[in-house]
Amino acid sequence: MTISENLTEVQNRIDDSLRRAGRPPQAATLIAVSKTKPVSMILEAYRAGIRDFGENKVQELTEKREQLPSDIRWHMIGHLQRNKVKYLIGNVALIHGVDSLRLAEEISRESVKKSVETDILIEVNAAGEESKFGAAPEETPALVEAISRLPAVHIKGLMTIAPYTENPEENRKYFRALKQLSVDITRKNVDNVSMSVLSMGMTNDFGVAVEEGATYVRVGTGIFGLRSRGSAVTDGPADSE
Numbered sequence: 001m002t003i004s005e006n007l008t009e010v011q012n013r014i015d016d017s018l019r020r021a022g023r024p025p026q027a028a029t030l031i032a033v034s035k036t037k038p039v040s041m042i043l044e045a046y047r048a049g050i051r052d053f054g055e056n057k058v059q060e061l062t063e064k065r066e067q068l069p070s071d072i073r074w075h076m077i078g079h080l081q082r083n084k085v086k087y088l089i090g091n092v093a094l095i096h097g098v099d100s101l102r103l104a105e106e107i108s109r110e111s112v113k114k115s116v117e118t119d120i121l122i123e124v125n126a127a128g129e130e131s132k133f134g135a136a137p138e139e140t141p142a143l144v145e146a147i148s149r150l151p152a153v154h155i156k157g158l159m160t161i162a163p164y165t166e167n168p169e170e171n172r173k174y175f176r177a178l179k180q181l182s183v184d185i186t187r188k189n190v191d192n193v194s195m196s197v198l199s200m201g202m203t204n205d206f207g208v209a210v211e212e213g214a215t216y217v218r219v220g221t222g223i224f225g226l227r228s229r230g231s232a233v234t235d236g237p238a239d240s241e
């Protein structure tokens with residue numbers, strides 16, 4: 001299958017899930033996760049109409065960005081180290097993996113310095129996996145409130161990386177819990193906080209994630225094929241400090 005055929009299939013499955021859940025068409029946007037894949041393959045997806053791309057390393061994202069059309073929205077989906085923030089700010093549409101006040105403070109500081117506003121998502125470790133980054137669900141409301149007071153940074157919603165599984169139904173409870181958490185936080189009406197975005201679902205489970213309310217799904221393998229590095233376990237420290 002070509003990239004364009006894969007995209008059609010993934011998009012059809014997103015549309016089916018939206019319909020099944022009684023959600024409006026286009027309520028979920030596909031992010032094509034292009035990490036480790038060459039610019040030529042990204043261009044193929046771009047020509048097929050994709051404008052949202054996800055990368056998990058700052059250097060790879062900024063290098064690809066320079067070579068590709070400027071209307072692409074780049075999503076930083078990996079764990080972000082504070083010492084890399086300065087290279088990312090101004091080059092990214094949305095940072096998905098913010099899970100500490102210290103990281104948010106660095107994003108805020110760099111954004112002020114560059115006179116830009118930066119949108120972020122709070123990463124939640126919905127399944128409580130020890131190997132994963134992300135704030136504990138019970139700590140998330142307090143973290144959101146603390147980050148909301150920082151200048152030049154805006155929380156747009158929540159993100160989670162569910163456990164790897166062959167059976168997507170096993171992850172439904174985590175997606176449902178993330179949605180519920182976003183509803184709970186919305187009720188608090190925190191200034192400078194929106195909960196309009198839910199980034200959840202990958203190649204193996206994006207259909208279930210869309211049924212449970214995902215507004216972004218992050219699909220790599222299902223579009224570009226298997227990766228030679230950075231396989232299923234994608235949330236570990238990608239670079240050394």
Ligand SMILES: *Cc1c(COP(=O)(O)O)cnc(C)c1O
Pocket residue numbers: 033035056077078161202203204218219220221222234235
């Ligand atoms: C790599 C990655 C994905 C895509 O994973 P696939 O299983 O290839 O679809 C999604 N989200 C994050 C955070 C990733 O690192």
